[in-house]
Amino acid sequence: xxxxxxxxxxxxxxxxxxxxxxxxxxxxxxxxxxxxxxxxxxxxxxxxxxxxxxxxxxxxxxxxxxxxxxxxxxxxxxxxxxxxxxxxxxxxxxxxxxxxxxxxxxxxxxxxxxxxxxxxxxxxxxxxxxxxxxxxxxxxxxxxxxxxxxxxxxxxxxxxxxxxxxxxxxxxxxxxxxxx
Amino acid sequence: xxxxxxxxxxxxxxxxxxxxxxxxxxxxxxxxxxxxxxxxxxxxxxxxxxxxxxxxxxxxxxxxxxxxxxxxxxxxxxxxxxxxxxxxxxxxxxxxxxxxxxxxxxxxxxxxxxxxxxxxxxxxxxxxxxxxxxxxxxxxxxxxxxxxxxxxxxxxxxxxxxxxxxxxxxxxxxxxxxxxxxxxxxxxxxxxxxxxxxxxxxxxxxxxxxxxxxxxxxxxxxxxxxxxxxxxxxxxxxxxxxxxxxxxxxxxxxxxxxxxxxxxxxxxxxxxxxxxxxxxxxxxxxxxxxxxxxxxxxxxxxxxxxxxxxxxxxxxxxxxxxxxxxxxxxxxxxxxxxxxxxxxxxxxxxxxxxxxxxxxxxxxxxxxxxxxxxxxxxxxxxxxxxxxxxxxxxxxxxxxxxxxxxxxxxxxxxxxxxxxxxxxxxxxxxxxxxxxxxxxxxxxxxxxxxxxxxxxxxxxxxxxxxxxxxxxxxxxxxxxxxxxxxxxxxxxxxxxxxxxxxxx
Numbered sequence: 001x002x003x004x005x006x007x008x009x010x011x012x013x014x015x016x017x018x019x020x021x022x023x024x025x026x027x028x029x030x031x032x033x034x035x036x037x038x039x040x041x042x043x044x045x046x047x048x049x050x051x052x053x054x055x056x057x058x059x060x061x062x063x064x065x066x067x068x069x070x071x072x073x074x075x076x077x078x079x080x081x082x083x084x085x086x087x088x089x090x091x092x093x094x095x096x097x098x099x100x101x102x103x104x105x106x107x108x109x110x111x112x113x114x115x116x117x118x119x120x121x122x123x124x125x126x127x128x129x130x131x132x133x134x135x136x137x138x139x140x141x142x143x144x145x146x147x148x149x150x151x152x153x154x155x156x157x158x159x160x161x162x163x164x165x166x167x168x169x170x171x172x173x174x175x176x177x178x179x180x
Numbered sequence: 181x182x183x184x185x186x187x188x189x190x191x192x193x194x195x196x197x198x199x200x201x202x203x204x205x206x207x208x209x210x211x212x213x214x215x216x217x218x219x220x221x222x223x224x225x226x227x228x229x230x231x232x233x234x235x236x237x238x239x240x241x242x243x244x245x246x247x248x249x250x251x252x253x254x255x256x257x258x259x260x261x262x263x264x265x266x267x268x269x270x271x272x273x274x275x276x277x278x279x280x281x282x283x284x285x286x287x288x289x290x291x292x293x294x295x296x297x298x299x300x301x302x303x304x305x306x307x308x309x310x311x312x313x314x315x316x317x318x319x320x321x322x323x324x325x326x327x328x329x330x331x332x333x334x335x336x337x338x339x340x341x342x343x344x345x346x347x348x349x350x351x352x353x354x355x356x357x358x359x360x361x362x363x364x365x366x367x368x369x370x371x372x373x374x375x376x377x378x379x380x381x382x383x384x385x386x387x388x389x390x391x392x393x394x395x396x397x398x399x400x401x402x403x404x405x406x407x408x409x410x411x412x413x414x415x416x417x418x419x420x421x422x423x424x425x426x427x428x429x430x431x432x433x434x435x436x437x438x439x440x441x442x443x444x445x446x447x448x449x450x451x452x453x454x455x456x457x458x459x460x461x462x463x464x465x466x467x468x469x470x471x472x473x474x475x476x477x478x479x480x481x482x483x484x485x486x487x488x489x490x491x492x493x494x495x496x497x498x499x500x501x502x503x504x505x506x507x508x509x510x511x512x513x514x515x516x517x518x519x520x521x522x523x524x525x526x527x528x529x530x531x532x533x534x535x536x537x538x539x540x541x542x543x544x545x546x547x548x549x550x551x552x553x554x555x556x557x558x559x560x561x562x563x564x565x566x567x568x569x570x571x572x573x574x575x576x577x578x579x580x581x582x583x584x585x586x587x588x589x590x591x592x593x594x595x596x597x598x599x600x601x602x603x604x605x606x607x608x609x610x611x612x613x614x615x616x617x618x619x620x621x622x623x624x625x626x627x628x629x630x631x632x633x634x635x636x637x638x639x640x641x642x643x644x645x646x647x648x649x650x651x652x653x654x655x656x657x658x659x660x661x662x663x664x665x666x667x668x669x670x671x672x673x674x675x676x677x678x679x680x681x682x683x684x
Contacts, residue, residue, distance in 0.1 A: 010566060015406040030610045037351060044358055044373055051372045059636035062365040062372050065628045066358055073354040079347045095609060100404040104605075107403050111396070111577050111601075115594050123581065131574040139570020153575055157582065165234050167586045 014140075016099030026095045030084040037077035045070030106138050122172030128154045183310055190537030194545060199242055202235075203542065206243040207550050210250015215257055215561050216572060222508045222618075223394040224251050227579045229387060229516055230586035237520040238535050242542040244516055245496075248509055249301070249546045252492050253554045254561065256293035256485060261286060261562055262411030269452035269488040272460040276473060276480025283476050286414035290558055291424040292481040296435065298551045300489035303439040304446065305543040308497045312529070312540075315501040319526035324633035325644050329654035331627040333661065334504050337448060338616045340664035348612045356617040359384045360624025367632055379592040386515045386622045388584045388593045392600025393607075393614055394508075395580040399573050400605045407569050415559045424478075431482055434463050438483045442490025446506055447498055452491040459487030493543065500536060501526060504623065511618045519587070 048063030048070060055061065096104065110130055117126035132150035135141040161167040194200075213224030225247050232240035255270040260277035273293060280289035322330075339349045362373045363383025374380040428435075438459035445455040463483035464473045473480050495506030496513070503525035505511035517524045522532060529536050554561075584597035607614060638644035646652040660667065 009410050010407070010568070012407040012569075016404065026610055029606065033606060033610060033612075037355065040355075047373050047375065051370065055640060058368075059640070060632050062368050062370040065631060066361040066372065069354045069358045069361070073351060073358060076347045076351040076354060080351060083345075083347070096404070103403045104400050107399055107573060107577075108602075110574070111399075111598065114574075114577060114581070115598055118581065118594060119591055123578075123585065127578040127581075130578060131571070134574040135568075135571050139568055141568065141570060149571055153578070157578065160231070161582060161586070165231060167230055167233060167582075168589070169582060169585060170591060 014103070014138075016097065016103055020097035020099035022094040022096075023098050023101050024095045026093045027084055027088045029095045031081060031088070034077045034081035034084060038074055038081065041070045041074035041077060045074065107134075110134050110138070118170060120172060122175055123169040124154050124158055125172055125174050127157065183313055186313075186533065186537045187309060187541060189533070190539075190541030191545070193238060193534050193538040194242065194541045199239055199538075199542075202239050202243040203246050203546055203549060204553070206246030207250040207253075207546065207553055210247035210252075211254040211257075211554060211557075211561055212250070212564065213247070214251035214254020215564050222390070222512055223398055224248075225509055225512050225516075226387060226390045227395055227576070227583050229512070229519070230583045232516070233519065233586060237517075237522055237532075238538040240516065240520055241513070241535065241539050242546070244513060245539060245542055246546045246550070248492070248513070249543075249550050252301075252489055253294060253297060253550055256297065257290065257554075257558060257561055258411075258565070260289045260293060260481075261414060262409050262565065264409060264411075269456045269484075269492070271453075272456040272484035272488075273481060275460065275484075276475070276477050279474065279476035280478070280481070281412045281414070285476065286412050287416045287420045288424055288478065289476075289481050290414060291416055291421050291555065292478050293485045294551055294554050295424060295428065296438075296482045296486040297489040298547055299435055300439055300442055300486035300491075301493045301543070301547045304443050304490045304493035304497075305540065305547070307443055307494055308500065308543070309540055312497050312501045315497075316526035316529040319502055320530070322526070324630045324637065325647065325651045326654065328627060328630035328634055329645055329651045329658065330502060330504060331623055331630060333654055333658040334619065334623070335616070335627075336658040336662035338619070340661040341448075342613060342616070344611060344613045346665070349616050352607070352612050352614065353616040353620045356620025357624045357627070359389070360386075360621050361628065366625055366629060379590070382588060382590070384596065384621075385587055385593060386618075387512070387519070387587050388596050389600045389621055390512055390515065390618060391580050391584050392597035393604035393618070395576060395583075396597060396601025397604030397608060399576055400601065401608060402569070403573070409565060411562075411565075413559060413562055416555050421555060427478075431479055433466075434479050434483050435486050437462060437466075438486035439490045442487040442492075443494045445487075446491035446494030448506070452488045452495070452507065455491035456484035456488040460484040496543075499524065500528065500539070503528075503626070505619060508615045508618050511615075511622045515622050 045067060048067035051063035052061030053063040053067035055064070110133065114126050114130040117129060128150045130150075131153055132146045135146035135149060136143055139146075161169060209228060210224060213227075225244055228247055229244065232243055235243070255265065256273055256277070259265045259270040259273040260281050263274050263278040265271040265274055277289045277293060280286065319326075335353055338353065339346055342349045358373075360383075362380055363371070364381065365372055371381065438455075441458050441462065442452070442455045445458070446452065460473075460480065460483050463479050464470045467473065467479065492507065492509070495510045497506065499505040499510045499514050503514070503523075505514045514524050522528065522535065580597060581594050584593045585591070587593060604614060607617075634644050635641075638647070644651075645655040
């Protein structure tokens with residue numbers, strides 16, 4: 001054989017357990033989503049009706065096309081709502097288990113914070129904080145590795161976008177201190 | 181052959197050092213996103229799109245399409261070595277690819293996968309080279325009613341032929357069309373659905389939505405799974421490559437069949453996923469000993485890979501010729517065209533010859549370079565998987581945010597991206613398909629304009645969509661496809677088809 005048969009093994013110590021209890025069922029989420037979509041369809045439909053959903057001298061008014069789409073969306077979600085309600089009697093699958101939910105939140109919450117920090121301190125500071133923090137606290141990677149990776153990645157992004165390609169990102173007080 | 185001359189011109193446009201370097205960069209980035217868990221073709225293209233904003237359109241599309249080819253190649257690496265399909269369309273490749281790797285024939289399987297990807301793409305590119313100019317010159321005669329009928333056909337075939345629950349496809353599509361309408365109305369200039377918010381005035385940018393829907397949501401979904409993996413490392417030697425290539429002629433029927441399936445499903449919105457499974461199943465059905473499939477048969481790698489790549493490539497045909505993308509990734513490329521100020525559609529072939537033929541030439545060149553690149557660098561890319569996801573995930577989030585912000589320089593778009601991330605996550609989990617949403621969002625305004633212009637032309641008479649043979653037959657076909665499941669059942673009831681139905 002002309003190939004080296006080395007094994008690559010990567011572990012995932014914080015993987016969600018398979019027997020974790022369900023937090024919420026898919027059926028419930030489906031009902032919630034359909035209700036939200038129905039509300040959206042009603043809101044948009046009303047707004048288009050207000051804008052004008054009929055014909056005037058020049059042809060269809062601006063709200064004409066979206067108004068009928070709101071009706072289709074409303075109809076679709078109403079149908080989905082009924083189907084989901086009926087299927088609820090039967091057993092419906094798990095939407096997310098507790099362990100999965102915890103892991104998803106472990107990404108989502110930092111991402112949310114990242115967006116907030118970007119708004120006030122600029123994207124590059126936020127990016128450094130997100131990467132180093134996430135690697136250290138979620139990935140349990142040694143501190144120096146986390147800080148170094150975050151620094152290098154952020155620096156590469158800065159050079160690529162702000163300097164080489166002239167794509168300007170939001171910046172905060174730190175960059176201002178360096179004159180950018 | 182006019183196409184041939186134009187193609188040569190395309191190569192001339194392409195053969196500059198700058199373009200070739202961009203091509204290599206695109207391919208490497210593409211393989212990278214194809215190999216990484218939680219990223220794939222559409223996500224990769226969407227996230228890396230901002231890199232191209234300041235380039236000229238030809239360089240930009242060459243780089244982006246190379247990212248796409250790279251991602252197609254990359255998906256096969258993880259399927260064969262780790263039994264983890266990097267993309268949904270590589271699932272069928274794992275059936276025989278992974279057993280081959282377990283038997284110590286990983287290099288052979290990888291060579292087979294890359295070679296057949298190359299063949300599939302090549303057939304599709306040949307098709308594009310000769311068919312796209314013909315279709316587009318035909319489509320130049322289209323007026324608004326014809327265009328609306330074609331859009332209608334695209335939307336209806338998603339509903340009628342899609343495998344998801346019909347009402348979910350309808351929800352996804354109408355939501356996309358509605359969100360596309362937010363902001364200034366292009367015909368009258370009035371504002372609509374903005375609720376007085378200055379941020380909504382700009383409308384919802386398609387690319388921001390895509391980055392959220394595919395990038396952010398994919399990270400959330402990936403975190404739910406166990407990310408541990410175990411697989412083989414392999415390097416490919418020239419002897420193995422030549423050995424596989426020597427046997428290729430034996431499998432010409434399989435290769436040809438899969439190419440045709442792929443091209444057909446790529447042009448119609450069936451997609452690469454369906455194509456790869458269909459290619460695999462047909463190869464199995466026509467084989468002399470079907471039971472040997474799934475145990476490491478090389479044909480089981482050839483068939484799905486050829487079909488998936490033929491389909492992924494030919495999805496660009498309707499995008500180039502008509503301005504209608506045949507897949508999610510093609511929709512994102514289409515969004516890119518609009519950012520660079522090009523108007524997708526048949527006029528592209530007349531007004532931007534350099535661009536179109538440069539792109540087509542790059543498909544040939546990108547695939548050749550890609551094939552050589554993957555064959556030589558597999559060990560490096562396989563080891564990318566050693567990088568812990570906890571390091572990759574935040575970097576992807578940052579790249580997504582950069583991408584979303586760069587499109588319109590708006591902080592609001594970063595929040596919008598996050599919102600779409602949640603929407604994408606929830607939709608994927610409850611089975612609302614995202615492809616129709618993406619397509620509707622990118623085509624929404626054009627479909628509406630076509631509809632309104634034809635209504636204005638006819639004075640509000642819907643008969644305009646049956647006013648001549650061409651538009652009439654497209655519209656009728658659209659309606660037939662929309663109600664296809666019902667018609668199919670009726671036909672079966674009358675006994676015209678003998679197909680046995682399998683209930684899922």
